[in-house]
Amino acid sequence: MGSIDEERLLLEQGRTQNESSQLYTGDGSVDINGKPVLKQNTGNWRACPFILGTECCERLAYYGIATNLVSYLTNKLHEGNVSAARNVTTWQGTCYLTPLIGAILADAYWGRYWTIAAFSTIYFIGMCTLTLSASIPALKPAECVGSACPSATLAQYAVFFFGLYLIALGTGGIKPCVSSFGADQFDDTDPKERVKKGSFFNWFYFSINIGALISSSFLVWIQDNAGWGLGFGIPALFMGAAIASFFSGTPLYRFQRPGGSPVTRMCQVLVASIHKWNLEVPIDSSLLYETQDKNSAIEGSRKIEHSDELK
Incomplete structure (x- = not known):
């Protein structure tokens, strides 16, 4: 009788462990409070729309600045073509270097969620600064009169490039983390969710291209025809929408601890x-x-x- 009871107990323990493995993720992911997460209530496709919306809005904001930046430097800040091209390429190069900072912070200390949250805020401040520099008359040089084009003052340059490089810093925390944070929403130990992860990356790159398409067409037309204040303000609004989208999905996210x-x-x-x-x-x-x-x-x-x- 004793051996039968022991076998029954072992079977019940095995059944309990199996049910627990089906309820909770098997990849070590936790919720915002550091507790194990239920598969049914978190992650998967229910969390991905917020992440994809964040990426789409962020890429729209980035390309809304980068696509037509040479025109702004030459037509509004009255720089020469060589100087404007040099400034743009230097800024774009910085945008592709700062992800090293964001990746190390995310992996080692903050985790992907808080890295995205912090750097998105920096990004938004940079967008607002850039919008103000293009909207307030005191922060931009006067328009050309005939062939006379007044150069931007040191203070005007400082405000503009301060906003521009805040954006470069902000994108460094978003670019390396958003795609991997989206991948964290799918449990690698679950064969069904592992298949869905590949589909997520398809939608992720689709979101990037949608943002780039809108900014490279519609926003460029706005900047050239309706003014740069509005042309920079719209991407700033979209960046604010990206932050709101990201934070609104917090209860649904799965988090991996920094390692x-x-x-x-x-x-x-x-x-x-x-x-x-x-x-x-x-x-x-x-x-x-x-x-x-x-x-x-x-x-x-x-x-x-x-x-x-x-x-």
Whole structure:
């Protein structure tokens, strides 16, 4: 009788664990309060519209500035073509360097959600500053009279470029985090959700292209025909909408905990690979993990599947 009771108890425990695994995500994701999340109530496609809306509005705002920026510098700030092109390429280069800052902060300290939230706010402040610099007469040079075009003052340049580089800093926290935060909404341990993740990336790039299309056509026409104050103000409004969209989805999001500095982990890999250069690799690939537990030893990270592609 005792052995039968023990078997029954083990079966009940196994059934309970199986039901729990079906209720909760298996990839270590948590809610905004750090508690395990229920699959039924969070993540998946119910959370993605807010993330896709954020990306679409942010890309619309970015391309609404970048597409026609040379025209603004030459026609309104009265710069030469060479100087204007140099300023634009320097700014765009900065926009593609700042994601290194956002990625490290997200992975090591803040997590993707708070990184997006903080840098989106910086982005919005930059957009508002840029709009004010194009709208308030004291913050922009006077219009050309004949061939006489007054140059922008140092203060006018300072306000304009302050707003412009706040945008460059803001995009550095959004660009590397939004796509991966969207991917976090799908549980890798669930085969059904893993398939849906691929569909998410299709919609993600579709959202980028929709934002770029609207800004490169409609907003450029607004800037050239209705004024730059309105032409910069509309992207600022869309950036505000992006922030509102992002925060409104907070109860539905799944969060991955930050796992420490990726630079430190890269250095650890290099040191370990040199130290174990002549180590004989076991035939059983399950022995190659850093831990036998289900999850990685690094908080916020996942155990990577083995591959023979880099032999």
